[in-house]
Amino acid sequence: MLAIKNNIMAANAARHLGQSYDALARSVERLSSGLRINSAKDDAAGLAVRELLRADIAVLNQAGRNAADGISMIQTGEGAMSEVDSILIRMKELAEQASTGSYSEGQRTIMNAEYTELSEEITRIAQSTDFNENQLLNSTTAIEIHVGTTDAITVTPKFMTATELSVGTTVATKETHVNKRTVAAAGDEYIAAAEITAAGTNPHLFSFQFGSEGTVELDLTAYATTGISLNLLVDEINQEVVDDTAGVRYAAATALYNSTYKSYSLQMQARNAGTDGGPFAITSTAGGGGIGILDNVDDFTETANGAAGTGNDLTTATGAQAALSTLDTAINLKDSYRAQLGYWMNRLETAQSVLGVQAENLLTSESRISDVDVATEMAEMTRTQVLAQAGVAMLAQANSMPQMALTLLR
Structure with missing residues (x-):
C-alpha cells in the first residue's frame, strides 16, 4: 500500500539495517579481542566455565x-x-x-x-x-x-x-642436676613374688644421646627368687641382698657403667641416670613365692654429669x-x-x-571455549557487511516511496 503518513518499508529496512550493524559490531569486537566471549551475554555458561x-x-x-x-x-x-x-x-x-x-x-x-x-x-x-x-x-x-x-x-x-x-676439634661439656622426684611403688601388699623394674619413659630402656651422634642404651632387669639376680645387658653391675629386722629379704642394686662412643664418655650410677630428666616409675607384677611390698619409696635424686671429651x-x-x-x-x-x-x-x-x-591442557580447554574461530567469524562479518550495505540501499529506496505518492497528488 502506498502511504504518506507511515513508511512501513523504511521502518522495516531500518530495523534490518540495525540488526546487521549490531552483528557487524559483534564480529569486529570478537576479531579485535580474539575472544568469542567478551561479556556474559555472549555465552553465560561458557563464561562461568572459562573463569x-x-x-x-x-x-x-x-x-x-x-x-x-x-x-x-x-x-x-x-x-x-x-x-x-x-x-x-x-x-x-x-x-x-x-x-x-x-x-x-x-x-x-x-x-x-x-x-x-x-x-x-x-x-x-x-x-x-x-x-x-x-x-x-x-x-x-x-x-x-x-x-x-x-x-x-x-x-x-x-x-x-x-x-x-x-x-x-673441641667437645662441649654440660652438667645438669635433676630435681628430686617422689616415686610410689604399685602392687599388691602381699603377693606370691614380685618383679620390680625401674624404667624411664620407655620401660626397661634408658637412652642417652649427645646431639645427633652417639647413643648408649642400657637395659636393666632385676629378679628376686631364692636370693637376688640382676642382669644388665650392656655391662655387669654390683648387687646385694639385705635383710630387715624381721628377717625379710629385699633386693638392692647399684650399677656403674662407663661407655665411650666417638670420644664421648658417659657414667651412669645407681638405679638410673639420664639426661632427659624424665620421671621414673616402679611397678610390681606377681610371680611365685612369698614377699611383702612397701607401698612407698623414699625420695631420690637424679643427676647427670658431662665430662670434657676429646675432639679430632x-x-x-x-x-x-x-x-x-x-x-x-x-x-x-x-x-x-x-x-x-x-x-x-x-x-x-x-x-x-x-x-x-x-x-x-587446561589452557587448551579454555581456548576452545573462549577464543574466537577467526575463519568462521570472518565469514560472519563478510555476510553482515553485505547485509548492512543492502540495508542502506533498501532504506534509501524506501525513503523515496512517499515522493511517489506526492506525484499522484499533483
Missing part, C-alpha cells in the same frame, strides 16, 4: 613457579654441600698425612691448624647457607614446597656443621688415625644428605614438568 579454568590455570602456573623456586633453593644447598665435600676430602688428606710416623710434632701441629680452620669453615658454610632466610644446613625445620592447591613436597634440612659431622686431634699419629674413621662417617653423612637434595630436586623438576602439561 573456573582460568583460576585453575593461574594456580598451576604459580605452582610451577613454586617448584622452580624450590629447585633454586635446593641447588643453593647442594652447591654448599659441594664445597663441604671438597673440605672433607682435604681434611681426610691431612689426617692421612698426619697418621704416618715420618713427621715431627711441630709439623703435625701445622697440619692440625689447617684441619681446625677447615672444620670451622664447614660450620661457617652450614650456618650461612640459606634461601630467603630458610636455613638449609643448620636446621631441621621442614620446608613445604606447594605444587598445587593441596599438594606439597616436603624438604627437611639437616644440621651439617662440623659438630654434627663429628669433625670438630692431628698432633699425634694416634689422633690422626682416629680422625680418619671419624671423617669416613662424616663423608657418609654428607653424601646421604646430598643424595637427599638430589632426589628432592629430581622430584621438583618432575612436578614442574607435570604442572606445565596440566596448565597447557
